[in-house]
Amino acid sequence: MAVEPEDVIQHSSSEFARFLKNVRGHALEMGGLAEQHVESAIQAFLEGDQKLAKKISRADFKVNALEVKIDEECSEFLALQHPVAMDLRTVIAVIKATTDLERVGDEAEKIARLTANLDYQAVRKRHLRAVKHIGRHVLAMLHKALDAFARLDTDLALEVLKEDLEVDEEYEAGMRQMITFMMEDPHTIRLVLEVLWCAKALERIGDHAANICEHVLYQVIGKDLRHVSIEQVERELADAQI
Amino acid sequence: MAVEPEDVIQHSSSEFARFLKNVRGHALEMGGLAEQHVESAIQAFLEGDQKLAKKISRADFKVNALEVKIDEECSEFLALQHPVAMDLRTVIAVIKATTDLERVGDEAEKIARLTANLDYQAVRKRHLRAVKHIGRHVLAMLHKALDAFARLDTDLALEVLKEDLEVDEEYEAGMRQMITFMMEDPHTIRLVLEVLWCAKALERIGDHAANICEHVLYQVIGKDLRHVSIEQVERELADAQI
Numbered sequence: 001m002a003v004e005p006e007d008v009i010q011h012s013s014s015e016f017a018r019f020l021k022n023v024r025g026h027a028l029e030m031g032g033l034a035e036q037h038v039e040s041a042i043q044a045f046l047e048g049d050q051k052l053a054k055k056i057s058r059a060d061f062k063v064n065a066l067e068v069k070i071d072e073e074c075s076e077f078l079a080l081q082h083p084v085a086m087d088l089r090t091v092i093a094v095i096k097a098t099t100d101l102e103r104v105g106d107e108a109e110k111i112a113r114l115t116a117n118l119d120y121q122a123v124r125k126r127h128l129r130a131v132k133h134i135g136r137h138v139l140a141m142l143h144k145a146l147d148a149f150a151r152l153d154t155d156l157a158l159e160v161l162k163e164d165l166e167v168d169e170e171y172e173a174g175m176r177q178m179i180t181f182m183m184e185d186p187h188t189i190r191l192v193l194e195v196l197w198c199a200k201a202l203e204r205i206g207d208h209a210a211n212i213c214e215h216v217l218y219q220v221i222g223k224d225l226r227h228v229s230i231e232q233v234e235r236e237l238a239d240a241q242i
Numbered sequence: 243m244a245v246e247p248e249d250v251i252q253h254s255s256s257e258f259a260r261f262l263k264n265v266r267g268h269a270l271e272m273g274g275l276a277e278q279h280v281e282s283a284i285q286a287f288l289e290g291d292q293k294l295a296k297k298i299s300r301a302d303f304k305v306n307a308l309e310v311k312i313d314e315e316c317s318e319f320l321a322l323q324h325p326v327a328m329d330l331r332t333v334i335a336v337i338k339a340t341t342d343l344e345r346v347g348d349e350a351e352k353i354a355r356l357t358a359n360l361d362y363q364a365v366r367k368r369h370l371r372a373v374k375h376i377g378r379h380v381l382a383m384l385h386k387a388l389d390a391f392a393r394l395d396t397d398l399a400l401e402v403l404k405e406d407l408e409v410d411e412e413y414e415a416g417m418r419q420m421i422t423f424m425m426e427d428p429h430t431i432r433l434v435l436e437v438l439w440c441a442k443a444l445e446r447i448g449d450h451a452a453n454i455c456e457h458v459l460y461q462v463i464g465k466d467l468r469h470v471s472i473e474q475v476e477r478e479l480a481d482a483q484i
Contacts, residue, residue: 071466078328081470092317092337099341109333138247146317179432186428226315 009209016083018088023073026152027101030066031146034101037063037108038205042135045115045198046128046185055114056108063105067098086219088130100208100215104142107208122188123209127181127195130174134199134214137167138206140204145209148216154237157213161230166211171203178217179190258325258439265315266392269336269343272308272411273388276343279305279350280447284377287357287440288370295357305347309340321422327361328461335461339391342450346384349443349450356436356443364430365385369423369437372416375484379409380448387451390458397480399455403472406452413445 035055044053074091079084084093143164148156178196182189214226217233221240227232277297284297297386314457316333319325325333383405388399424431456468463482468473 061469068466068469075330075334077325078320078334082324087319088317092320095334095337096341099338180434181426182424182431186425186431189424189428189431193421224310227303227310 004142016081016087019073019077019081020087023077023094024071024090025075025156026066026070027097028072030063030070031149033066033103034063034108035139035146036143037105037112039139041108041111041115042139044200045111046132048115048117048118048123049119050116050120053112054164056112059117060065060105060109063102067102070098071095086222089219089222093146093215094141096215097212099178102210104205106121107115107205109199111198114198118194119191121192123195127178127192130177131195131199131202133153134167134170134202136176137170138202138209141167141206141209145212145216148213150218152208154217154220157216158230158233159209160213161233164206166232167203174199258323258329261315261319261323264293265312265319265336266332268308268312268315269339270388270392272305272312272340273391274341275308276305276346276350276390277381279347279354281381283350283357283431284381284444285448287353288374288377290357290360290365290391291360292360292362295354295434298354299358299391302347302351305344309344312340313337316355318324328464331461331464335457338457339454344454346447346450349447350437353440353445356440360436361433364433365437369420369434372419373437373441373444375414375421376409377386379405379412380451381443383448386452390455394458394462396462398458400472401474401477402455403452403475406448407472408446411443413441416441 037059040052040091042058043049044056049217074095078091103125144163147158148160149151175196176190178199182192211226216223217223217237221236223240225234228236248409279301282294282298285291286298316337320333383402385400386405387402389395390402420434420441424434453468459465459467459479463478463483465478467478470478
């Protein structure tokens with residue numbers, strides 16, 4: 001169920017409210033930028049647009065800079081104010097989510113860097129096809145994770161956690177396909193490995209999207225559900241009656 | 243230069259001192275356990291000890307449990323007390339370091355899982371040799387990173403950051419070697435890829451060791467040096483006169 005963030009976050013003061021709204025806004029801005037980089041990196045990879053790839057590769061510093069800025073804001077807030085309960089969990093969730101978003105940016109940069117150096121004369125459609133599906137799925141997951149973070153939507157967060165398991169399976173299937181390509185034509189091993197690294201980077205972006213959703217659950221129900229099964233997450237959500 | 247943690251961490255109260263000492267102790271305990279898992283996973287991989295590999299694979303939950311426990315301790319401390327300056331940075335550094343240590347545990351578990359399923363009848367000495375060197379280097383790096391964390395030793399932290407660049411090069415060289423093995427004998431592609439995943443996991447453990455050292459630098463000099471060059475880290479340390 002989606003809840004109004006303003007209803008859930010009970011602030012000790014209007015100053016708290018303002019800070020939390022601002023810092024969550026900055027985290028979402030960072031998320032939007034990271035998402036945009038992932039989208040462009042996938043597009044560059046699939047279309048062989050090496051100019052776009054180089055542009056994305058050079059732009060990763062912007063995501064990093066936002067992480068540093070948000071971390072500073074959170075540290076300053078923790079030092080000057082004294083948030084408790086949901087307010088404190090919000091700050092901790094923001095710090096943790098930005099760590100994941102920074103790594104999402106890193107993975108987008110990795111895809112862009114690989115794309116910029118890929119020999120597109122040798123790339124075949126079947127190579128790209130194996131990655132296309134994972135790319136589309138992971139991008140949708142990341143979008144949902146940011147939505148779940150923005151709206152503190154635990155249902156959406158749970159959905160993303162389930163999808164992460166699907167993406168892991170899609171990655172395994174993609175990898176098996178690529179091993180077949182390599183065995184069929186050993187001259188393409190290096191090339192196919194580079195395509196495989198792109199698929200791996202996408203799979204990791206899915207992991208980070210799932211992590212962000214775990215931070216959302218922590219923020220809303222106050223429980224650390226990082227190392228438990230999906231079934232247990234469902235039980236905890238039911239118990240919390242959210 | 244190594245500094246006495248007790249001199250650097252200036253506490254607002256003896257209760258703070260006790261908490262910070264305890265939680266840093268727990269983080270180091272978690273670090274010791276993660277290090278032990280990495281060491282055993284490397285040993286299992288190199289010696290083909292699949293029984294040991296399964297044991298390590300099953301033990302990862304212990305590292306995860308410590309992360310959850312330490313995070314809870316930190317949240318509770320932030321909620322009940324009001325740490326500022328170095329005290330606050332210590333808590334933030336502990337939260338961030340445990341995230342990295344949890345992932346170190348994950349990578350050790352991955353190596354153990356790969357080892358448990360590896361076809362050692364087909365593994366050749368040259369496959370293992372390519373990983374052995376990285377393994378030894380990364381294990382030393384992780385040990386140094388935990389030392390730097392325990393003693394708040396910025397010199398040692400800087401050393402680890404430099405070594406991370408070396409490990410990245412060693413990994414690239416190892417990967418080139420493995421591509422050669424695959425091209426020479428395409429029947430071994432699947433096997434060699436699994437060896438390559440082990441090398442990749444080790445390289446990522448090196449990244450996490452470097453991250454831990456960045457958290458040490460943040461804690462001691464109060465600056466976020468995650469996205470800057472080694473030269474700039476050196477200048478910042480000189481400026482801070484530590």
